[in-house]
Amino acid sequence: MTCVDVDQRKIENLNKGILPIYEPGLDAMVEHNARDGRLAFTSSLPEAMRSSDVYFIAVGTPPGEDGSADLQYVLAVAREIGAHLERYALVVDKSTVPVGTAEQVRAAIDSELERRGVHVEFDVVSNPEFLKEGAAIHDFMKPDRIVVGAESDRAIDLMRELYADFTRSHDRLLVMGVRDAEMTKYVANAMLATKISFMNEVANLCDRMGVDVENVRTGIGSDSRIGYSFIYPGCGYGGSCFPKDVKALIRMAGNHDFVPSVLEAVEARNEQQKGYLFEKIRAHYGPDLSGRRFALWGLAFKPGTDDMREAASKVLLRQLIDAGASVRAYDPIAMDVARDELPAEWFGDGRLTLVDHQYDALRDADALALVTEWKPFRHPDFDAMRRLMRPDPAIFDGRNQYQPENMQSDGFVYYGVGR
Ligand SMILES: NC(=O)c1ccc[n+]([C@@H]2O[C@H](COP(=O)([O-])OP(=O)(O)OC[C@H]3O[C@@H](n4cnc5c(N)ncnc54)[C@H](O)[C@@H]3O)[C@@H](O)[C@H]2O)c1
Structure with a gap:
């Protein structure tokens, strides 16, 4: 596997074994796989493409000014793939991207191929990432599910082969339409953010009513329909995913003339919290x-x-x-x-x-x-x-x-x- 980043410093450091993020267990894993020749780092996408058949796009999708996911990095990679594609490849959208992005990625690659006057087959699939920072290795190795949004049998077979080692005990691959997969990622994060904001709202009310929310939390978490996870009151959620993904889903709703009142309240509560x-x-x-x-x-x-x-x-x-x-x-x-x-x-x-x-x-x-x-x-x-x-x-x-x-x-x- 070859990892590509435009940030030269990150690549130089990775080649020296210095990781840009802290993630428990990741340094040892990167070190031994790099040493054994299974993992390489480069800032040249064409170089990485020469030895690869599957391209994962995992670049950032930060919120734009209006809250929508900024797709400039994803589409820049797609164009670069189109500019250098020589043989069939599977292009996998791993970044969290709005519904319809796979179609845009396909169009960006197609227009580069057209510009070059060549015809090369490729598939674009959506394979959103559900790992948690701090537990990334465990979540990747033992995923609850692997969501694959794909339209062609060839792409689905390749994804099955790719993930075979992680689905031995039981099939965790959920195959669905590309748009469904893209939506699934946003809804998963929005659901978790909703649980947190709901519980924060309850906690604020408890503060005013002489109730201990921690007793309420265990009282409701014991109900298996509710469960204990993500109902801890606190001072708000942060990170690179929940805030931006809730905003992006609100924006997607707006683009379809729909007012997502629950999501807007989730975001507003979090800002206040x-x-x-x-x-x-x-x-x-x-x-x-x-x-x-x-x-x-x-x-x-x-x-x-x-x-x-x-x-x-x-x-x-x-x-x-x-x-x-x-x-x-x-x-x-x-x-x-x-x-x-x-x-x-x-x-x-x-x-x-x-x-x-x-x-x-x-x-x-x-x-x-x-x-x-x-x-x-x-x-x-x-x-x-x-x-x-x-x-x-x-x-x-x-x-x-x-x-x-x-x-x-x-x-x-x-x-x-x-x-
Ligand atoms: N961080 C997480 O735990 C997590 C979990 C699930 C999903 N995601 C999603 O994964 C995506 C990436 O998140 P992140 O936290 O790793 O972002 P990040 O901003 O930390 O990293 C993105 C990397 O992409 C590189 N990049 C930008 N343009 C490039 C290009 N043209 N070619 C090669 N590299 C390029 C940047 O230099 C940067 O190193 C986002 O869509 C995010 O929502 C992240």
């Missing part, structure tokens, strides 16, 4: 946070990754800094990404300091804000924390990691989400 911790902070300390010092635990959008795209931590940091506070932040994995992604001026005048240990963040802090539920944050030494912090310390727990009763007896003012 990212500001929920700050609302509690402001209610506790008042609007002016000058002179206040905060510890922030967790910068990645979720545990197990260094990805900070659309992370709730970024929203909270901006709100705290705009209100005059200073912040010392720590994340077990995302520190380098934070250094690159967060505004340089925050570091310049000491409003934001990244520290090397979770307890360092607490030194002389008025309060701790917990934003990402990394395991090391789950059972901290509360006595040590209290000693490090200023008098009357507060904890703003954006992921409901601690028990409110214990926090009070440990000497903290505690705020969770919906407790």
